[in-house]
Amino acid sequence: PDYISTAGDSWFTKIATNLYPELLGVSDTFKVGGYYSHLLPGSSNKLLVLNTVLYSRENPAAANESDPGGQLEWLKWQLEDAQSGGYKVFLFGHIPTGVREDSHHDQWHKHFSDAFVALIVKYAPVISSTFFGHTHRSSFRFYSTGHCSPLKKVEMYSIMIGAVSPIRYNNPSFTTISYDLNSMALHDYAVYNASIDSSEFSEGYSFMKFFENSGTKITLASMQTLWDDFLVDKHDRKTMFHLRNLGGPGDRPYGKATFLCGLSCHNTHDHNDCLNYFQATERANDTVQAYVG
Numbered sequence: 376p377d378y379i380s381t382a383g384d385s386w387f388t389k390i391a392t393n394l395y396p397e398l399l400g401v402s403d404t405f406k407v408g409g410y411y412s413h414l415l416p417g418s419s420n421k422l423l424v425l426n427t428v429l430y431s432r433e434n435p436a437a438a439n440e441s442d443p444g445g446q447l448e449w450l451k452w453q454l455e456d457a458q459s460g461g462y463k464v465f466l467f468g469h470i471p472t473g474v475r476e477d478s479h480h481d482q483w484h485k486h487f488s489d490a491f492v493a494l495i496v497k498y499a500p501v502i503s504s505t506f507f508g509h510t511h512r513s514s515f516r517f518y519s520t521g522h523c524s525p526l527k528k529v530e531m532y533s534i535m536i537g538a539v540s541p542i543r544y545n546n547p548s549f550t551t552i553s554y555d556l557n558s559m560a561l562h563d564y565a566v567y568n569a570s571i572d573s574s575e576f577s578e579g580y581s582f583m584k585f586f587e588n589s590g591t592k593i594t595l596a597s598m599q600t601l602w603d604d605f606l607v608d609k610h611d612r613k614t615m616f617h618l619r620n621l622g623g624p625g626d627r628p629y630g631k632a633t634f635l636c637g638l639s640c641h642n643t644h645d646h647n648d649c650l651n652y653f654q655a656t657e658r659a660n661d662t663v664q665a666y667v668g
Contacts, residue, residue: 378470380428381436382408382444408444412453419462420559423453427468427507430487438484447490454498463503463559466495471507471533473516474637474646482509485642492518492641496530499595503559505533506552511543513550513566513579517602517639524649525606526639532598534564541571548579561593586610605635 388406391399402411409426428434429443442448457464472488474481481488495502496518507516516533519526537548548568554561565581582593586604590597604610608631632653640646 378428378431378433380409380426380431380434382429382446404444404446404449408446410444410446410449415556418556418559419460420556421453421457421462421464423450423464423466425450425466425468427470427472427483430472430483430491431470432481432484437487441486447487447494450491451494454494454501457501458498463501465503465554465559466505468505468507470509471516471535473641474643475510479633479643479646481643485644488641492531493520496520499531502531503554504561504593505531506536507533508536508538510535511538511540511545513537513548515598515601515638517598518641519639522648523636523640523645524652525635526602529595529599529602532595537566537568546570547576549576562591563593602639605638 387409390409391402391405398413399405399411405411408429411424413422413424415421425446426444429446430437437443453464470482472483472491483491495505512535514535516535517526517529518531518533519528520530521527534550536550537545539547539549541547546568548566550564550566552561553563553565563581563583566579567576568579569576586601632650635653636646636649640649
């Protein structure tokens with residue numbers, strides 16, 4: 376079934392052995408749980424690739440597990456090693472933590488989400504950026520160990536990557552990332568998109584150009600500025616929804632509360648508190664309207 380993955384499943388070994396033997400054939404962690412690390416050529420920096428399907432709410436059995444496949448303990452060890460070794464990592468996964476804006480449902484079981492957010496906030500200095508997909512939308516996630524109603528301090532962030540597949544009423548897209556191999560500084564990323572009835576891709580936008588970032592790279596500080604700008608409506612939400620969906624037929628905006636709480640809250644309890652906060656403080660100016668994808 377979709378989005379149900381079990382640690383120790385034999386198909387992980389089959390993928391590693393038959394499809395990607397050079398990359399994954401020597402990875403014991405991939406054979407156990409579908410996650411692995413990859414040393415970037417010419418540097419000591421790494422890519423850490425997680426199997427976040429292990430934490431999906433679509434898999435009820437995962438609710439009773441503490442650490443499927445030992446992935447969270449492995450992630451902690453990898454981040455501690457980066458800290459002591461003086462190198463940086465990019466972190467990748469499929470399903471992001473948090474609440475879907477279109478359904479208001481948790482995407483992970485809460486105990487996994489809490490543990491993951493605590494880890495990436497604690498080790499934020501060695502994480503250059505995190506990247507997730509799944510939603511088929513170009514967007515962001517902002518992390519903090521504090522309350523998200525509203526979130527004040529951005530302690531880590533994720534860049535959400537769109538999808539070539541248009542099954543979520545999105546236009547097809549792919550994303551390119553520009554970074555420095557040695558410092559792992561993230562200089563920019565650009566999203567390229569095509570309409571559903573065309574095979575011609577063109578640049579939809581780049582982060583540095585669209586958000587008029589005055590620096591030379593994307594940092595935690597620039598993401599804090601972006602979040603602060605969202606709070607005061609510096610960036611028009613209609614434009615934001617066009618960007619996140621790249622003009623696809625599912626491009627229907629919803630209210631400020633749903634937008635901000637979806638970007639910053641990582642379980643339904645906190646998400647509901649956030650919605651209530653904005654409903655109470657901005658009811659006269661904005662309506663909370665759920666997006667139906």
